[in-house]
Amino acid sequence: MYLNVAEIESAITSLHGAYPASSETIDLPHLTHDGRATRLLRVGTRQSDEVPAILLLGGMHAREWVPPDALISLAADLLEAHDIGTGLGYGESTFTAAQVERVLEELNLFFLPCVNPDGRHFSQTTSAMWRKNRRPAPEGSVGPSCVGVDLNRNFDFVWDHKAKFAPDADVHTSDKPCDPQVYRGPAAASEPETRNVVWALDSHPRIRWMVDVHSAVPVILHNWGSDQNQSTTPSDNFRNPDLDTVRGRPDDGIGEFIAEPDLKSAVELAERMNDAARAVRGVDYGVEPAYGLYPTSGTSDDYAYSRHVTDPADAKVYGFTIECGDTFQPVFSEAEQVIREVSAALLALALNAPEVAED
Structure with missing residues (x-):
């Protein structure tokens, strides 16, 4: 059976209690609209400032029930295998005890299994296909669809799609509060759940990679989602206002800049993730830029990678989305x-990221 919100938080407590030397719980600062607190579970034997780290997100969209369970399951597998000195096997995808040890002793993995606990609770108890969080409906609006914000349209990356994209770009977001699926919110990072993810990145500068686990396509996505990638014109990027009237159109010769080494690293890591997933039972997720799914704004993966461009003092964080199942x-x-x-x-x-980053 799928974990409910209380069981997810209980699992975090139990895992840290069972493996205190190789885990830590970290309170996130912002309560949800329904007053729920959420926590990070850090898995690793080193302190958070000692080694590079990966931030793993799940449950951004309420109706996607698998990702939170997947992250809790992985955390439990890693902690137990490291404790008893064994490897891990998922179908034909196998990892040795030495590899498990390397992950926990050379990296930190920050798990945020359920970004959107209010939405998950509502989905599991009231409306299974609910996607958004549970932000109260704006005053004067009528209808159940007027509640909530799509958290994966709320991050501060070309969030204002009407100002930042071509009118015909077909970007999949909305400024209408009663949109039942993709309302972006009243402002960038308006939501406490979004701000908790931002806080995690701000507070742990050794995070170098972030994966947001969603469902269901399946596919593994890498940056960017705002436009097609290009590696020849650095000035053609999300900070250039001259692109605000043309951004997001396909095959127009203009795209979002990503340096060639970064693109090579992102693709290589995504392909290695795909290889491992496919070995489990033969399902080929495939790899593509997020734009290949559809143009987006305000997403977690693009926000994570954009941070070092907006502020060079921030660490570079490669952003990925796994659309599973x-x-x-x-x-x-x-x-x-x-x-x-x-x-x-x-x-x-986790096994390949440090090596690829050094190439």
Whole structure:
């Protein structure tokens, strides 16, 4: 059975209690609209400022029930395997005891299994297909769809799509509070859940990679989602106001700049994640820039990578999205298989990320 919100928080407590030498719980500063507190679970034997780190997000969208369970499952697997000195196997995707040890002793993994606990609770108890958080409806609005914000349109990256994109760019977001799916919120980072993710990045500058686990396509996405990638014209980037009337159009010769070495690293890491996921039971997720799915603004993965461009004092954080499985709430026997695919992919990232970053 899928974990509910209380069980996710209980699992975080229990895992830290069972493995105190290789984990830490970290309170996030912002309560949700319904007053819920959320925490990070750091998995690793080194202090947070000692080694590079990966931030793992799940449950951004309420109806996507698999990702939070996948992150709790992976954290439990890693902590137990490291404690007893064994490897891990997910179908034909296998990892040795030495590899598990390397992950926990040379990296930190910050797990935020359920970014959106209010939404998950509502999805699991009232409306299964609910996607957004539970921000109260604006005064004067009518109808249940007027509640909530799509958290993965709320981050401070070309958030104001009407000002930042071509009118015909078909960017998948909305400024209408009663949009039932993709309302971006009243301001960038208006939501406490969004601000908790920003706080995690701000407070842990050794984070170099971030993966936001979603469902369901499946596919592994890398930067960018705002426009097609290009590596020849550095001035053509999200900070250039001259692109605000043309951003997001396909095949127009203008795209979002990403340095060639960064693009090479992002693609290589995504492909290694895909290889590991495919080895579980033969499902090929595939790899593509996020724009290949559809143009977006205000997403977590693009925000994470954009930070070092906006402020060179910030660490460079490669952003990825794993869209896992092919349905939001599969029967749990199928969910367990998807959880294995996600676990294998994330372990492959952890093992390969430091090496690829040094290339």
